[in-house]
Amino acid sequence: MKKPQFHLLNQHSGLLISFFAFILLVAYQTSKEEGRTWSVYKADSHSTSYSPLDQINTANVTRLQPAWTFALKDMKDGARPGSAECNPVIVDGVMYATSAKHWVYAVNASTGEQIWSFDPFAGAEGGGVSRGVTYWESEGGNEKRILVTGGDNLFALDIKSGKPILDFGKNGKVSMNVGLRDDPKTISVIPTSPGIIFKDLLIMGAEVSELYGAQPGYIRAYHCKTGKLVWTFHTIPLPGEPGYETWPKDAYKYAGGANDWGGMSVDTKRGMVFLATGSPTYDYYGADRKGKNLYGNSVVALDAATGKYGWHFQTVHHDLWDYDLPCPPNLVTVKKDGPDGRTQKVDAVAQVSKHGFIFVFNRETGEPLFPIEERKVPASNIPGEEAWPTQPFPLKPKPFARQFMTESDLTHYTNAGHDSIVKKYRSMRYEGLFTPPDLKGTLMLPGSRGGAEWGGAAIDPTSSVLFVKSNDSPEIESMKKVDLEEASKNMSVFQQGKSLYMTYCVACHGKDKNGDEPTYPSLIGLRNRLTREAALDKIKKGAGKMPAFASVVKGKDKAIIAFLYEREQHSTSAVTKFETGKTKPGADKYLNLTAYGHFRDPNGNPALTPPWGTLSAVNLNTGEYEWQVPLGNDEKRQQKNGPETGQEGSAGPIVTAGGLVFISGTNDKNLRAFDKKTGKLLWKTELPGIANATACTYMSGGKQYVALSVGGTKENPSGFIMAFKLP
Helix, strand or coil: CCHHHHHHHHHHHHHHHHHHHHHHHHHHHHHHHHCCCECCCCCCCCCCCEECCCCCCCCCHHHCEEEEEEECCCCCCCCCCCCCCCCCEEECCEEEEECCCCCEEEEECCCCCEEEEECCCCCCCCCCCCCCCEEEECCCCCCEEEEEEECCEEEEEECCCCCECCCCCECCEEECCCCCCCCHHHCCCCCCCCCEEECCEEEECCCCCCCCCCCECCEEEEECCCCCEEEEECCCCCCCCCCHHHCCCCHHHCCEECCCCCCCEEECCCCEEEEECCCEECCCCCHHHCCCCCCCCEEEEEECCCCCEEEEEECCCCCCCCCCCCCCCEEEEEEEECCCCCEEEEEEEEEECCCCCEEEEECCCCCECCCEEEEECCCCCCCCCCCCCEEEEECCCCCCCCCCCCHHHECCCCHHHHHHHHHHHHHCECCCCCCCCCCCCEEECCECCECCCCCCEEEECCCCEEEEEEECCCEEECEEECCHHHHCCCCCHHHHHHHHHHHHCHHHHCCCCCCECCCECCCCCHHHCCCHHHHHHHHHHCECCECCCHHHHCCCHHHHHHHHCCCHHHCCCCCCCCCCCCCCCCCCCEEECCCCCCCECCCCCECECCCCEEEEEEECCCCEEEEEEECCCCCCCCCCCCCCCCCCCCCCCEEECCCEEEECCCCCCEEEEEECCCCCEEEEEECCCCCCCCCEEEEECCEEEEEEEECCCCCCCCCEEEEEECC
16 A cells, blocks of 8 residues: 555655755844844944954955945035945845935945935935934834934835835924924934834934033934834933932023933843933033033933933033043943852943043942042132032043143154144143143143044953043143124124134134044135035034034024125124023123144144054953054154054944954044954055944855945045955
8 A cells, every 4th residue: 555655755745844944944044143243333232343243253354355335426526525424234135324414325235236215305405424324123023114313303214115104203204303492493403323222112312512502412212113202311300300409400491412422222131221421511611500410421221111210320520521421331241259259240331431431330230340439620710610529530440541641742743843832731721631621721631532432332242351442632622701792793794704603613624714624624615515505504403523503603694604605795784683592691601712623733743642543452351451552543643663653533443253353433544453352453454535434244145244334535525335355
């Protein structure tokens, strides 16, 4: 009888079908995992900037070569080259990225071919800093979308077409101006870093102006499907909320800042979101905000579902130096000795800072894992100011940035140049870290550009080693009392515009409007690059390192445009009363006229001896340094046969299971790969433009790629996305 054989055949068939189904399932899961190794800004919800991929490793990284280049084309020919800050995310073989002009692109991750693009400004000028997008999918994966900000709007995009999902908010977008303190029609809040996902919530920070009249930096959570605002955390507390007592009584009505502009981290298991906030405004003078000013300059833990306060630690009290916490906290597990002497694992939060410290806390309680002591710091001499008498100093790890300099640290390129910077150095007030702003000028080291910047740190979870880039560039604070209303009397429109420029703009763009490329653009010939309307829009909303000046130019648009576009002969009438936004009535105003500037000799040479940028590896189990090397090189100023000089840069490192640390961001245009254990440089390549952006790495089609956004060039101002792989 053949029936038993037929039955046996059916059994084999069933087994074969089950086997092939299993293989397909494994292949699907492997493919899914392969396509999700960098699906979040800075790699994952813990903001580690770590990849478990090891196809590219210390043994073969020297063979790394270009795989594809995607040339962006959203800027006009002749435009000023855009600055790239996007950290792309990759999901299921598709890369999602934003350009310097804030357009969104979907690109085939294996070939670099464009799938779709989205212009959030619908053909208008637009622009502004964008560090990437947020990917969300519903539980079960039935719904997927890209969440991204363009200007002061939040969009939800269909991942297949790039078109707005119209049932999100109002016709596919949500105004970020709604839900803050003041009338949304009179403000413009423009997030620069992507939000982070907790279940069906998108948790967002924002960049606000750093001047008088700025908005408060409330943290807000939106429903990913509807765009509905679910909860708000007041970073400047309202009456009855914890921290309210650290401000003057009515400060919540006029004070601004204390915003998370660098990104966040989420512990999904515990349901906690971790913030890193910036300084209150105005950054350099706080007579109208006496007190510690919570939650400015703080690591804050909240319940991710409700926004309820958990714990905080303030890294700078009553900030007068613009020492924002510039990047997301890193979530890491470290090994510490317990009360019984046994080593135990502790889930922790590590935060790097502009002033060069690393703060490490217990993730659940906020308790410091290394000792932190309050030390007495200098008092302020400026009328009305009350600098906080102490500041927190971690005893471990030691600072990763230079925090003190003497005359012996001043450069000597020429006798005249050296004499000039020595004279300047001696003329200023300088008592080390936390010397308050002073009317005679104050030296800052680190400066407001860091220490650490928005690229932040990378964490290797296998070793608990933290990698961080430091800028070592002193800065001068030059304080001056200003009264624009009084100064504007009997001035022409052009003269009033010049007064505005010399007050708010000269520190970055210079008295002659020549700027300081590539960070601060020249404004000469502006009429040939931008319409007056487009220029005014940038001034109001901010762009690059420039904050939003909407409150400053309100009521005096014609004045600033008359000066920038050199229309003195047509501007003889006087401007009406200057408005300064919502500030404390009758309060004196002092401005730092050289904010974000450099301390240099008359020929433009740095005043501080190199290195001017370093890359450090710090073991968070012990608080000790594994290594520290200069990052970047200024060949013009490098001593013959001497070490590399190091350079400034805002991009952060990434670290991989292949034993590598990749980092770009320096003015020499190089992308570098270091051995993560030793700090030895293993590979570098020169890029077409400055890649002021953190890289990413992912698998696609069985190959590991390293990719990053690259800034624009004269030939292609829109910039590029470049990917590298092994041959």
